[in-house]
Amino acid sequence: MKRWIAIGAALTLGLAACTDPSASTTSGDTVATWADPTAELDGVKLTIWAAQNSNTVPKKVVEGFQQATGATVEIVTVPDPYEQSVQTKVATGDKPDLAFWQPTASMLTAINAKTNLQPLGEAPWLPSMDPALRDITGLLDGTRYAALVTSPAVEGVYYNKEVFAANGITATPKSFDEMIKLARDLKAKGVTPFHEMGADRWATQWWVQVQLADAAKAGLWDRINTGQDKFTSPAVVDTIKRYDALIKEGLFNSDIKTAKFEDQGTALLDGKAAMVVQVNSFFGQLQAKADTATLDRKIGFFPISPSGNVGTFIPDQSNALVAFKTGDAKRESAARQLLAYWMGPGYSDFVTDRNTVSLQTAVASPAGVPKALQDVHASLPTSVGSMQALAVANPDLYINLADMIAGTMTPDQVATATQDQFVQLAKAAGYLK
Amino acid sequence: MTTAVETLAPARALPSARPGTIRRRTHPLWFLLPAYGLLLVFFFLPTVFNFVYAFTDWSGFKAEINPVGVENFTQLTSDGTLFRSLRITVVYAVLVAIFQNVFGFGLAVLLERDTTVNRIARTFFLIPVLMSALAVGYIFQALLKSSGLLADTTWTIVVVALIHAWKWMGLSMLIYLAGLKSIPLEVTEAAHIDGASRWRTFWRIRVPLLAPAVTFNVATALLGSMNGFDIVQATTGGGPARTTEILNIFIYRTFGQGLFAQATTMSLVLFLLVALMAFPVVYVLRKREEVL
Numbered sequence: 001m002k003r004w005i006a007i008g009a010a011l012t013l014g015l016a017a018c019t020d021p022s023a024s025t026t027s028g029d030t031v032a033t034w035a036d037p038t039a040e041l042d043g044v045k046l047t048i049w050a051a052q053n054s055n056t057v058p059k060k061v062v063e064g065f066q067q068a069t070g071a072t073v074e075i076v077t078v079p080d081p082y083e084q085s086v087q088t089k090v091a092t093g094d095k096p097d098l099a100f101w102q103p104t105a106s107m108l109t110a111i112n113a114k115t116n117l118q119p120l121g122e123a124p125w126l127p128s129m130d131p132a133l134r135d136i137t138g139l140l141d142g143t144r145y146a147a148l149v150t151s152p153a154v155e156g157v158y159y160n161k162e163v164f165a166a167n168g169i170t171a172t173p174k175s176f177d178e179m180i181k182l183a184r185d186l187k188a189k190g191v192t193p194f195h196e197m198g199a200d201r202w203a204t205q206w207w208v209q210v211q212l213a214d215a216a217k218a219g220l221w222d223r224i225n226t227g228q229d230k231f232t233s234p235a236v237v238d239t240i241k242r243y244d245a246l247i248k249e250g251l252f253n254s255d256i257k258t259a260k261f262e263d264q265g266t267a268l269l270d271g272k273a274a275m276v277v278q279v280n281s282f283f284g285q286l287q288a289k290a291d292t293a294t295l296d297r298k299i300g301f302f303p304i305s306p307s308g309n310v311g312t313f314i315p316d317q318s319n320a321l322v323a324f325k326t327g328d329a330k331r332e333s334a335a336r337q338l339l340a341y342w343m344g345p346g347y348s349d350f351v352t353d354r355n356t357v358s359l360q361t362a363v364a365s366p367a368g369v370p371k372a373l374q375d376v377h378a379s380l381p382t383s384v385g386s387m388q389a390l391a392v393a394n395p396d397l398y399i400n401l402a403d404m405i406a407g408t409m410t411p412d413q414v415a416t417a418t419q420d421q422f423v424q425l426a427k428a429a430g431y432l433k
Numbered sequence: 434m435t436t437a438v439e440t441l442a443p444a445r446a447l448p449s450a451r452p453g454t455i456r457r458r459t460h461p462l463w464f465l466l467p468a469y470g471l472l473l474v475f476f477f478l479p480t481v482f483n484f485v486y487a488f489t490d491w492s493g494f495k496a497e498i499n500p501v502g503v504e505n506f507t508q509l510t511s512d513g514t515l516f517r518s519l520r521i522t523v524v525y526a527v528l529v530a531i532f533q534n535v536f537g538f539g540l541a542v543l544l545e546r547d548t549t550v551n552r553i554a555r556t557f558f559l560i561p562v563l564m565s566a567l568a569v570g571y572i573f574q575a576l577l578k579s580s581g582l583l584a585d586t587t588w589t590i591v592v593v594a595l596i597h598a599w600k601w602m603g604l605s606m607l608i609y610l611a612g613l614k615s616i617p618l619e620v621t622e623a624a625h626i627d628g629a630s631r632w633r634t635f636w637r638i639r640v641p642l643l644a645p646a647v648t649f650n651v652a653t654a655l656l657g658s659m660n661g662f663d664i665v666q667a668t669t670g671g672g673p674a675r676t677t678e679i680l681n682i683f684i685y686r687t688f689g690q691g692l693f694a695q696a697t698t699m700s701l702v703l704f705l706l707v708a709l710m711a712f713p714v715v716y717v718l719r720k721r722e723e724v725l
Binding site: 081083084087088090091109110111112115199201257258396399402403406407408409417420424425428429430 | 490492493494495496508512514581584586672673674675676685686688689690691692693694695
């Protein structure tokens with residue numbers, strides 16, 4: 001009898017605990033106050049979560065902040081896949097003070113920004129940001145949740161200047177169709193025009209997204225978000241079919257099914273392929289393989305879209321930080337102060353240390369930023385948002401496209417599977433009722 | 434083992450016991466509570482929650498959890514991905530069960546005699562069992578990457594099953610060895626005197642006597658690999674083109690997207706499938722033992 005009571009008690013206790021543990025936050029959404037960036041913070045300990053490819057980004061800033069304020073800041077590397085690991089931790093109630101996070105609406109939704117994150121409106125650094133980039137991302141339903149610290153990634157074409165020159169190409173193409181024509185000319189001369197990584201999969205979606213740039217400008221993602229348009233609409237399916245047709249035509253590397261991210265960088269640097277449609281992290285790989293002088297000589301970048309040279313921007317996790325509501329007012333304020341220091345007194349040191357483009361009008365970019373990265377940054381003001389930036393949910397389009405490359409899915413099946421998953425995710429997030 | 438307990442039991446029973454009751458209370462019953470407590474918290478409650486959350490809309494996107502009835506199930510069944518993953522999981526488990534037992538059995542027969550060389554060889558075959566499954570996966574991924582074996586949409590599942598079987602064959606070998614060693618010498622000697630050849634003795638006397646070892650090995654290999662994740666994740670990550678995406682990898686991906694309730698529903702489906710397969714498999718294998 002006693003035992004049954006015990007079991008019953010434990011069971012009710014367990015069932016009573018059947019609510020989301022991450023829901024128990026205390027602080028409200030009142031407008032935050034911003035302390036002086038260098039105000040004293042003795043004895044305050046802050047934690048920053050970072051991924052394997054972003055854990056060295058805050059090093060210089062953290063050193064400066066610790067010296068200026070007396071706070072202790074610990075950078076914790078969360079294992080890859082970073083986004084999944086963080087979501088899982090946050091869902092079980094484990095939160096840092098700050099974390100690197102993709103500042104797009106879909107990813108802010110995915111981490112339940114309204115409940116878990118501190119709103120960053122009225123942030124002291126906003127007036128000094130480049131006006132063209134200030135509101136490009138980091139907002140969810142009009143509230144700012146993320147601080148953009150580096151130039152967001154852009155989907156576009158990285159090309160080998162030497163291969164172009166050797167084949168008599170003097171100007172970069174002015175539209176997607178022109179690029180394809182150029183690719184056919186290159187193929188006729190025995191050069192592999194494009195390189196794609198079917199095995200590592202994730203870059204496959206750039207080909208569809210750059211083709212959608214003009215439609216995105218005309219509000220495609222808003223229509224998809226509200227269910228007026230779908231991945232299965234001709235506007236999207238046609239871009240998938242076009243990509244499939246270009247692959248079948250033989251404009252890509254012959255090992256497209258098994259090629260990996262690593263192979264892509266090697267192929268472009270060695271001139272084995274003329275062009276790669278990629279994002280900034282691809283250039284990061286090139287920087288690991290060659291020095292700035294070589295890269296400036298060999299590698300160029302141009303944005304592309306059907307109508308012209310419009311880039312598609314896709315901010316990623318290493319570009320921005322979010323501050324969590326931890327329930328501890330002192331630490332929450334200190335976390336905001338660290339962001340204010342980062343984007344304020346510490347910003348100049350930061351961009352110099354990272355050798356990256358500055359986002360602030362008053363802070364000059366360091367001299368050593370490679371030319372291609374400067375071109376990427378220059379394309380930002382006219383670029384449009386990617387699926388990740390503008391859609392309310394982020395389906396695995398790239399996995400379906402990789403399956404298409406492997407031959408197990410048709411373009412129509414890719415569209416249907418992507419749409420189904422989009423609806424599932426959007427519904428879970430409270431959209432598309 | 435069981436016979437020993439049975440013979441001891443009557444001796445211990447107190448003479449004053451009423452017929453039909455067993456009174457062996459050498460320790461107070463509440464001594465069991467810590468063990469039951471752990472069982473409850475770490476095994477029973479998670480299983481209960483697995484059932485409860487499968488009928489809710491729990492996700493990473495919002496704080497509330499609302500019941501949604503069987504919506505998760507209808508959605509999963511309307512989408513072909515679940516059945517594809519289930520099919521891949523069953524194929525994988527069956528392949529692993531076959532390979533692991535064939536290898537383990539072969540090794541046990543080969544290394545049966547207690548020579549020094551055999552002892553050393555047994556130790557070597559047991560090393561993969563002790564290795565981290567992820568390490569095994571990554572090593573094979575590195576070895577096979579350039580061979581194209583992990584890029585074939587038809588045969589990669591077989592390759593991954595072979596790797597899984599390779600890792601665990603040492604354990605099967607050990608259990609088969611124990612089985613072979615426990616066969617009484619008199620039985621084989623009698624067969625020999627009756628004029629049975631070694632070949633015939635092996636297949637007609639010793640192999641049937643291994644039935645309990647077969648039961649254990651087949652059941653653990655089959656049901657264990659139904660819950661497989663680490664080796665496949667490390668070797669192929671579910672690729673190429675999701676042809677090795679066993680259910681646990683699918684669950685992992687779904688959970689990672691913040692769809693916690695859907696992931697829970699899938700793991701409930703897997704739990705039910707394993708339970709549904711376990712009962713007949715174990716029943717059939719135990720039936721084989723009855724002839725002994």
